[in-house]
Amino acid sequence: MELNIYAYKCKRCGELHYPYKTICKKCGENDHNEFEIVPLPKNGKLLTFTTLYTLPSDYEVVTLALGIVELEDGNRITGQLDIKNPKIGMKVNGKVEVVRKDLYKKHLGMIFYKA
Amino acid sequence: MREVYVAGIGITSFSRLEYPLVEIAAYPGLMALRDAGLKKVDHLYVANMGGGRINGQTGLASAVVDHMSLTPAGAETIENGPASGASAIKQGYMAIASGMHDVVMVIGAERMREANPLEATDFVATLTHPQAEYIYGVTLPALAGMFTRLYMEKYGVTARHLAMVAVKNHKNAMDNFYAHLHEDITIEGILDSPEASTNNPYVADPLRFYDVCPVSDGGACLILATAEVMKKINKPMIRLAGIGQATDTHCVHERKDPTELLAVREAARQSFKMAGVKPSDVSVAELHDAFTILEIAESEEVGFFKKGEGHLALERGETQIGGKIPINPSGGLKAKGHPVGATGVGQAHEIVLQLRGEAGKRQVKNAKVGFTCNFGGFGNNVVCLTFIKE
């Protein structure tokens, strides 16, 4: 089964929210039944990025590359990068994989690769 | 609403402090009482972010009010991330302006160096969005690094501009006894010399070690009072004239243009409007330079310079002491230090010193209007204060 990251679409006005919000930021819809869960696309372009050298707990690597990606539908997501020489504007595609392991669980999130 | 004045101020060194959090809060409180010549307060607000998590102490304000033998005065702990300090000052203002209290003590205190650097980083990273940022390993420096890269691309800010902020603020801190870092750095040493890459390694590229504030312990205090109380004590009339606060999206990726700090813009606008002044009336400002890029970006968003031109004003020396609008004469978060919950109160402390004319070697001449910007999260909760000397 293909894993996805899900966004929340307001059925009344069509606004997509990622991450989830209790009230639609565009039309104010506040009934949770009026939101549908839709998968975010995985292709997009890199908006900005950084390589982090001081890592938070739970990571056993020396550096971590992070970025914000503008997806093909115009929504944005923060994710990890597995790209050698990232450049602003480059095309990327994402896979949902383990992005953090703590004592209790493995957290899934989007990792982007060069498209 | 009643006018609100600063009756007394106090501060600890911002560095590593080897005494308990409660005392880090109490000592500046004590200094402020002595400064004001007061013995009692009606109410106490204590700004703090990490007591519960790092020091294993919750209900900090209740502990502090007892430690200072100020019971039965009311006491509350205020947690609003790195903007806790200015938020607590805002609460103090409202308590007096509303007529509820006449004298309010506002303390900011933090003890973070007890935690190892990994824990401290992780503690601050809990400010980020739990599902959409934190789980990826996103930290505040990571958000700042991504922001800086965009800013460089869009406005032509360079590593040299960032280093100029660091050099200026370190230089200012040399004249601030209470500052965390007394280290007179040079562009040569942190950018140009062969040793620069060792002296100044990347933290979250393009941000390097000297672009990031230190992790500090520290406390600061302001006692706020009515005009009536001020008549009875002999202190300069420094009025808290304007307060603005605004929020922005939790996730940075949700901002239409992530180089814009809309909460800073809005909080500053409100603060100036309430005080009845313009950005060009400000004589001295303390901006939240947790990362060097933020001093540049905030100097634009609050209205000192046009968007995208803050780094040019910095080049021209306009933000130095003696320049058109001196920014961070205290050394800023960069060199004075950043004990998160105390920072906003520390910024106000510096502005009061400056407006009173008590800032010593780092005094900005004829300072009449002072401004602070206290930036919570990565700009998702911002509080700006305007002080006027009467």
Ligand SMILES: [Zn+2]
């Ligand atoms: Zn809607």
